[in-house]
Amino acid sequence: MSADIASYIKKCPACQVHQRDNNKIELGATQIPNYPFEITAADLFYFNGEDYIVLTDSYSGYIKFQILSEATAENVIQFLKSVFSSNGIPRILETDNGPQFSCQDFKTFSTDWKFKHQTSSPYHPRGNGLAERAVQTAKNILKKCMYDNTDHHMGLLNFMNLPRGKLGSPAKRLYGRDIRSPLPTVISSLVPKTKTADIPQLLKEERQKQANYANKGSKADKELNQGQKIVTRINKKKEWKPAVIINKVHQRSYIISDEEGKLFRRSSCNIKPTEAEIRNPPTNIADFQTPESSFQLSPPRNAKSTPHPSTTNSQPKPSDPDLQNPASTRLQSSSAYTTRYGRTVKPPQRLTYSH
Incomplete structure (x- = not known):
């Protein structure tokens, strides 16, 4: 009976969206330097x-x-x-x-x-x-x-x-x-x-x-697999949103895709596995195997970064070792779109992703 209830809760979308925070997980192993300024x-x-x-x-x-x-x-x-x-x-x-x-x-x-x-x-x-x-x-x-x-x-x-x-x-x-x-x-x-x-x-x-x-009172972190269904906190709101694991950046850091096709980078501390249905899952996970540096937004005003001419029409480079820009980016056009709740969203021009 208890197992059936637990299984039902894991598949219940409402239960997955409104749930408690993750338990405290153990600290990850840190690399020990061998010399100063390594x-x-x-x-x-x-x-x-x-x-x-x-x-x-x-x-x-x-x-x-x-x-x-x-x-x-x-x-x-x-x-x-x-x-x-x-x-x-x-x-x-x-x-x-x-x-x-x-x-x-x-x-x-x-x-x-x-x-x-x-x-x-x-x-x-x-x-x-x-x-x-x-x-x-x-x-x-x-x-x-x-x-x-x-x-x-x-x-x-x-x-x-x-x-x-x-x-x-x-x-x-x-x-x-x-x-x-x-x-x-x-x-x-x-x-x-x-x-x-x-x-x-x-x-x-x-x-x-x-x-x-x-680590007192902590639990060991579990490895998440590519294509695994999860719920995550996209922002600081309390609700958990359905998403899918796209790939792993490095220890406990993952690129995920939500139901609207946006990419986010989140820690496993803000991710929970789920068995609830994802409404619009990615059809081809391999299409998302691109480095985070390829998803460039317009630089914020206080960054004052000079645009690099080679990034305008460059293709993703699979050899890039790390993902450098964690900001969420629409995979499709950044024109107005309708959310799954029926709300029309018009992104401001400053967040437009240009190819």
């Missing part, structure tokens, strides 16, 4: 009326943040270039899908400077956890310095010398030594030491402890 993360944040950008290094815990005169792609790129020129180009840069990071100018920057740009799923800040933690640290430094009326640069310098158990301070992991500050210090701590072979193992142990704590 894996980095960046994010923008807002504090006290100003826009900031922050960059952090996974290996050392190094962070650097700076006020932006304007939150544009050009200013973001210039900041990253200044950090990379003094610390080296990372192998991987993790960000969210903000317009400054998803525009054509940033894609050109990552190609020219030869680093892999890896983005998290929309509506899933935990997917960019390294950068989110750096934002929290930066805001704490700014708040304390504002309270004491002191220079936040001095606060950042003291943070770099702050030891973290066996791992040591961010400065020691990055430079092999402490960096001089107004605080009293012994000369020997300023002399570089090159013993760093045990840092990756210490990082692995520390992050495993963090994962064990965070």
Whole structure:
């Protein structure tokens, strides 16, 4: 009897649309860096009326943040270039899908400077956890310095010398030594030491402890298959919408198609398998095997990205390693269309997808 009820609920469209949130799932395994500035993360944040950008290094815990005169792609790129020129180009840069990071100018920057740009799923800040933690640290430094009326640069310098158990301070992991500050210090701590072979193992142990704590009460994430019927939250509304899995981007991140033929990128945290009928399922899943970078919308006004001439008539490139633009895009023409509820939708011109 109970099994029959559970099976009925899984096939009931109303039950699938109005249901509870997903259970908390276990943290995914993170890659442990082997050297400084191998894996980095960046994010923008807002504090006290100003826009900031922050960059952090996974290996050392190094962070650097700076006020932006304007939150544009050009200013973001210039900041990253200044950090990379003094610390080296990372192998991987993790960000969210903000317009400054998803525009054509940033894609050109990552190609020219030869680093892999890896983005998290929309509506899933935990997917960019390294950068989110750096934002929290930066805001704490700014708040304390504002309270004491002191220079936040001095606060950042003291943070770099702050030891973290066996791992040591961010400065020691990055430079092999402490960096001089107004605080009293012994000369020997300023002399570089090159013993760093045990840092990756210490990082692995520390992050495993963090994962064990965070995973209390969590469930293991289940793999989703191509063509599988699901319900998902397309936006921040409570209702779950029917969709189909198109393909997997990377760990726990999927491209999905809703009943109207729109493509979205979502984390498995915002996806639930279902047995309810999909009204207009895609007829040929293979038609959707295209990289996300091929679905370009007009850049938002604060991204100020320069259109790249080669993207106007270019065909999707299956070799692209990652999907860079998470925005939803209509597969058909972006002219007026009627939803399954009978409402006529006329997309504004600024969201029109041009071939």
